[in-house]
Amino acid sequence: MSIDLADKMPFYLQVRNSLRQKIETGEWNEGDLIPSEKELAQHYGVSRVTIRTAISKLVQEQYLTRRAGFGTTVYKNKSSLSNFTMIRSFTNEMNEMGLPSKTMESELKEIEADKLLASIFNINEGDMLYNLRRVRGTVIPILYSDTYLLPVVKLPNTESFLMGSLYKYLSSQNIFFNVFEEYVSAVLAPKTIRNILQIQDDSPQLKRKRYSYDESNRLIEYTETFYNAAHYEYRTRLYYRKK
Incomplete structure (x- = not known):
């Protein structure tokens, strides 16, 4: 560079x-x-x-x-994305559990922001956003993610991007996140998502909302992810480092 x-x-x-x-x-x-x-x-x-x-x-x-x-x-044991399970890649999460993983479905579209998305990103209704939807799992689907991104860089609608790591691609384009906010709750997933994740009952599922900010505190990414609670567990690893 x-x-x-x-x-x-x-x-x-x-x-x-x-x-x-x-x-x-x-x-x-x-x-x-x-x-x-x-x-x-x-x-x-x-x-x-x-x-x-x-x-x-x-x-x-x-x-x-x-x-x-x-x-x-x-730095050894550096403070980076890889130290936190919910921010780490899904592939690494599954590897920790001893399970193979893959992207099963992926779709990228350009959409106009509706009232809700405009308020989340603090942009105007009708402004363009990328929408990346993915289904990931092992031999069965485990998560469904719905990601919205500001068009700060062009996202390619190619197989390597759709099936690869979003954060790795963004870092290759010099897009880095400085702050993450995450909210995790147990909810009844919408029927469409229960069908995608092959959930047969009305039991609560894990939902995570993530807000990813760049170094100027601008929201770049907003993602909602539903996990099949029968096949996924939440894990967090924290490190204490003496100064």
């Missing part, structure tokens, strides 16, 4: 986002020694001060750690 001179985002944030992408996508792994400030400055075509500022931000966010006389490495 090179610095985009036409982008109004400060250079140090562009560098920070690029470095963070390398960590989130696994290009740099926990414990890896990253290139020196001089090498990064040459790579991005910016000053070492800019690189130092970007790295300092990532150290504060616990993506990187500095060791005197050694260099800067990727």
Whole structure:
């Protein structure tokens, strides 16, 4: 990645986002020694001060750690999306349970925001949104997700995108989330969703609402997900780290 001179985002944030992408996508792994400030400055075509500022931000966010006389490495047990089960990918969740997983159905559309969506995103009625609907599971469907996104980047209607990781694609486009809000409740799922998830009775199911905000506190993603409670359990893993 090179610095985009036409982008109004400060250079140090562009560098920070690029470095963070390398960590989130696994290009740099926990414990890896990253290139020196001089090498990064040459790579991005910016000053070492800019690189130092970007790295300092990532150290504060616990993506990187500095060791005197050694260099800067990727933080072990870093505070990232992968540490939290409900934010982690569905594939990883199922792997933890020892189950294979796959996307069974996926559909991407462009829609006009209705009154409710306009109020959620603080946009005008009729403004365009992406709507991504997915059914995921193992040999049986386990979840149905209905995701709405601001068109901050173009989403491709390709099989690799539809069946792949949404967050991984967004990070590849330098779209990162800074804050997540999630609400989990037990509800009676609508009949259409019970049919999709092959739920035969009226027992309560797990519903999660997620609001994902970018670094300027702008809501980018809103998702409603229904889980088949007979085949899914909620798990949370929290880490305590001494400062």
